[in-house]
Amino acid sequence: MSTTGLISRNKIHPLRLALFISCGSILMMFGALTSAYIVRQSAGNWLEFDLPTLFYVSTGALLLSSVSLQACYSAFLKGHATMYRGLLALTLVLGLAFVILQFQAWEAMFDAGLPLKGNPSPSFVYVLSGLHAAHVLGGLVSLVVAVIHGFRLPVLATPRRKLRLQLTLTYWHFMDFLWIYLLLFFVLQR
Amino acid sequence: MSSVITRPQNEQAFIEEDGYEDHFHDHHHGDKYQSNFVTTYIFSMDHKMIAKQFLITGMFWAVIGAAMSLVFRLQLGFPAGDISWLEPFLGKWITISSSGVGSLSTEFYYAMVTMHGTILVFFVLTAGLSGTFSNLLIPLQVGARDMASPLLNMLSYWFFFLAGAVMFASLFLSTGPFSGGWTAYPPLSALPQASTGSAAGMTLWLVSLTLFVVSVLLGGINYVTTVLNLRTKGMSMWRLPLTIWAFFVTAIIGILSFPVLVSGFLLLMFDRGMGTSFYLSEIFIGGQALDHVGGSPLLYQHLFWFLGHPEVYIIVLPAMGIVSEVLAVNARKPIFGYKAMVYSILAIAFLSFIVWAHHMFMSGVNPFISNFFVIFTLIIAVPSAVKVFNWISTLYRGSIRFNSASLFAIGFVSMFISGGLTGIWLGNSSIDIQLHDTYFVVAHFHIVMGVAAFFGMYAGVYHWFPKMYGRFMNETLGQIHFWGTIISAYAIFWPMHYLGMAGVPRRYYSFANFDFTSQFGAMNAFITVAAFVAFSFQILMIVNFFYSMYKGKKMTTRNPYNATTLEWTTPIEGIHGNWPGKIPSVHRWAYDYGKFGEDAISQYVPVSEAEAEADKELVH
Ligand code: HEM
Ligand SMILES: [Cu+2]
Numbered sequence: 001m002s003t004t005g006l007i008s009r010n011k012i013h014p015l016r017l018a019l020f021i022s023c024g025s026i027l028m029m030f031g032a033l034t035s036a037y038i039v040r041q042s043a044g045n046w047l048e049f050d051l052p053t054l055f056y057v058s059t060g061a062l063l064l065s066s067v068s069l070q071a072c073y074s075a076f077l078k079g080h081a082t083m084y085r086g087l088l089a090l091t092l093v094l095g096l097a098f099v100i101l102q103f104q105a106w107e108a109m110f111d112a113g114l115p116l117k118g119n120p121s122p123s124f125v126y127v128l129s130g131l132h133a134a135h136v137l138g139g140l141v142s143l144v145v146a147v148i149h150g151f152r153l154p155v156l157a158t159p160r161r162k163l164r165l166q167l168t169l170t171y172w173h174f175m176d177f178l179w180i181y182l183l184l185f186f187v188l189q190r
Numbered sequence: 191m192s193s194v195i196t197r198p199q200n201e202q203a204f205i206e207e208d209g210y211e212d213h214f215h216d217h218h219h220g221d222k223y224q225s226n227f228v229t230t231y232i233f234s235m236d237h238k239m240i241a242k243q244f245l246i247t248g249m250f251w252a253v254i255g256a257a258m259s260l261v262f263r264l265q266l267g268f269p270a271g272d273i274s275w276l277e278p279f280l281g282k283w284i285t286i287s288s289s290g291v292g293s294l295s296t297e298f299y300y301a302m303v304t305m306h307g308t309i310l311v312f313f314v315l316t317a318g319l320s321g322t323f324s325n326l327l328i329p330l331q332v333g334a335r336d337m338a339s340p341l342l343n344m345l346s347y348w349f350f351f352l353a354g355a356v357m358f359a360s361l362f363l364s365t366g367p368f369s370g371g372w373t374a375y376p377p378l379s380a381l382p383q384a385s386t387g388s389a390a391g392m393t394l395w396l397v398s399l400t401l402f403v404v405s406v407l408l409g410g411i412n413y414v415t416t417v418l419n420l421r422t423k424g425m426s427m428w429r430l431p432l433t434i435w436a437f438f439v440t441a442i443i444g445i446l447s448f449p450v451l452v453s454g455f456l457l458l459m460f461d462r463g464m465g466t467s468f469y470l471s472e473i474f475i476g477g478q479a480l481d482h483v484g485g486s487p488l489l490y491q492h493l494f495w496f497l498g499h500p501e502v503y504i505i506v507l508p509a510m511g512i513v514s515e516v517l518a519v520n521a522r523k524p525i526f527g528y529k530a531m532v533y534s535i536l537a538i539a540f541l542s543f544i545v546w547a548h549h550m551f552m553s554g555v556n557p558f559i560s561n562f563f564v565i566f567t568l569i570i571a572v573p574s575a576v577k578v579f580n581w582i583s584t585l586y587r588g589s590i591r592f593n594s595a596s597l598f599a600i601g602f603v604s605m606f607i608s609g610g611l612t613g614i615w616l617g618n619s620s621i622d623i624q625l626h627d628t629y630f631v632v633a634h635f636h637i638v639m640g641v642a643a644f645f646g647m648y649a650g651v652y653h654w655f656p657k658m659y660g661r662f663m664n665e666t667l668g669q670i671h672f673w674g675t676i677i678s679a680y681a682i683f684w685p686m687h688y689l690g691m692a693g694v695p696r697r698y699y700s701f702a703n704f705d706f707t708s709q710f711g712a713m714n715a716f717i718t719v720a721a722f723v724a725f726s727f728q729i730l731m732i733v734n735f736f737y738s739m740y741k742g743k744k745m746t747t748r749n750p751y752n753a754t755t756l757e758w759t760t761p762i763e764g765i766h767g768n769w770p771g772k773i774p775s776v777h778r779w780a781y782d783y784g785k786f787g788e789d790a791i792s793q794y795v796p797v798s799e800a801e802a803e804a805d806k807e808l809v810h
Contacts, residue, residue, distance in 0.1 A: 017338075
């Protein structure tokens with residue numbers, strides 16, 4: 001991105017710092033919604049239901065994708081081209097699988113008689129997991145870019161490309177963390 | 191006695207010798223920056239140009255928003271008056287009676303009140319104020335070539351522009367713009383059939399404000415990153431001017447609170463569009479029961495005010511920063527209690543997150559919980575008072591230069607005191623039973639936020655106009671503008687306290703039907719006249735602004751005020767990258783005024799051994 005020529009005398013790259021701050025911002029958004037959930041729940045008239053099991057399957061996919069992207073990053077640093085490319089593709093597949101699984105989980109909820117409309121208890125689950133999925137889609141876009149770079153450019157850990165992959169990695173881990181938070185929240189805040 | 195201060199002979203030559211070499215001018219940036227009309231003036235990535243874009247767009251919205259207030263003030267001041275002359279502009283929103291008397295339609299009255307609040311709070315006092323000055327001053331005063339990401343910075347402006355375009359379009363809908371108040375409480379905001387403005391008008395309102403939040407976040411992330419990461423050599427956090435501290439903390443507040451507003455909006459969008467019941471419960475419209483059950487409108491109020499209260503500090507903190515800087519420069523004294531100023535900014539920022547329910551004392555929150563919010567609300571008065579004390583002490587025994595900028599800065603302090611005191615009244619939940627939703631609240635927030643923030647903005651515009659356009663604004667017109675504005679602003683808002691104490695409610699179309707409200711007819715007429723007078727003085731300011739842009743007195747030296755901060759070491763004609771060669775290194779804080787008999791010592795001037803010795807003497 002266009003930061004050429006700007007000096008940064010600190011160790012952390014400005015864009016990396018900007019990404020951390022953005023993550024804080026996203027966190028506030030989810031924090032607000034989970035707080036709203038607690039406030040609304042404590043007011044009573046709250047439907048109890050079991051989370052669709054597909055949520056646990058999707059969690060597995062997302063966790064694996066995080067691990068594979070981390071391994072992909074180390075392979076990139078070491079210059080292991082095949083490993084790097086393979087893991088990059090694997091991450092993308094797992095990421096896509098996560099979104100599809102989330103979609104199926106919503107369908108399962110709907111089929112179990114928990115529509116989006118009606119008691120706010122399931123509505124909250126739809127909105128929170130949906131908003132998370134939307135953010136994962138953003139991550140998938142940057143993964144697609146990473147894959148295109150990975151397969152079309154020579155495998156060379158220049159500072160610029162290292163930074164790019166690192167930013168994708170940070171965001172992806174954050175998505176992972178956020179989902180774990182939401183899942184634990186849904187399970188524990190009953 | 192010869193001075194202990196050793197000044198470099200030639201500023202530019204010294205910066206080339208002592209400054210920080212970042213090899214900025216080694217690469218050629220010409221093709222990406224300012225190479226043609228479009229990249230220079232429209233899709234500019236230069237922070238100085240983006241600042242001007244924010245300012246001019248903010249001015250545009252200020253005129254629109256203020257004109258709207260005149261329209262509804264006419265209704266309040268002269269309810270029986272004939273306004274059929276407005277028909278060419280407002281069309282069907284003016285209803286003409288059989289006897290030929292034109293009056294404002296009730297829906298449009300509410301639409302105008304709503305748009306006035308939304309536009310002034312978000313587009314003028316958030317984007318126009320912190321957008322302008324954060325952009326202009328952060329890179330110049332911390333010693334950076336530009337923002338951390340010029341691209342995101344450009345997008346920040348264009349998202350703001352887009353938000354404005356959408357809101358502007360909503361003014362021309364056949365059902366009118368949103369009309370449920372700037373706070374957009376459900377059910378008026380959640381049910382498209384609730385009122386005419388709740389239909390398409392509300393949809394566009396939501397789209398517009400969501401775009402606006404994107405703009406604020408892109409800008410804020412950039413400001414924070416730039417301040418943390420791109421300060422020049424020697425510019426420690428404790429050497430930053432208070433302007434930068436204020437913009438920095440403002441950006442952090444925005445980054446943490448605006449996403450919460452988006453969360454609130456998201457649930458609202460689901461209620462509007464998807465039939466969910468987050469905020470809606472057991473509602474009848476036109477005798478028909480809706481199938482929304484189980485929602486809570488209080489939930490929205492919590493989410494809204496969790497942003498809403500910090501938002502008022504997002505508006506006022508940049509003004510405070512500007513005022514601190516302008517007062518120190520024009521009193522020729524260091525700002526009194528620099529560290530206390532920084533700590534009170536931080537304290538205000540922290541407290542602003544835990545007082546939101548003081549807007550909900552009367553909404554049915556548990557009175558026991560209200561007590562906590564009362565206490566934290568009253569504690570905010572402490573850091574606020576520290577700041578006021580420090581501004582006054584800065585002025586005390588200063589050799590004050592009275593000019594447009596410093597007058598507006600002093601006016602800010604006056605306004606902030608007047609409005610802050612009424613805040614303490616409102617902060618007590620028991621007094622709020624009487625005062626909530628009356629004109630007392632209107633008086634409070636217009637004085638402490640509306641007028642005060644405008645004063646801060648004006649101080650900044652008069653002070654930094656030369657930095658933006660290389661010319662000075664006309665001083666005489668500026669001072670007329672100041673006196674006209676402060677007098678008419680108090681004339682508008684002071685009487686409103688009495689209306690409020692008598693229980694006159696805000697947001698009413700007409701006060702004719704009750705004795706306790708209709709007795710204030712003359713006072714309301716007076717307020718309306720004062721509002722027109724105030725508006726005309728602002729037109730004078732705008733004339734001065736554009737006139738001076740082309741015809742104002744030219745700036746002939748780099749540092750016309752003999753100020754200490756780094757923006758006055760850059761060339762008169764702004765260039766891409768701000769400094770022609772190296773970036774100045776910083777050797778001292780931003781407020782060395784009157785030190786050892788020197789009028790002012792710029793931040794780039796090194797501390798000589800003699801000065802260091804003399805400093806030690808001072809401490810002992
Ligand atoms: C000493 C500090 C302050 C205290 C204790 C305070 C207290 C309050 C309280 C309790 C209310 C709610 C009144 C009601 O609705 O019944 C209120 C309203 C308001 N205050 Fe303040 N305030 C303070 C300073 C400020 C500042 C510095 C600003 C802005 C820069 C501000 C802006 C507002 C606004 C915009 C509203 C009304 C919002 C609305 O209902 O539309 N206040 N204040
Ligand atoms: Cu407040």
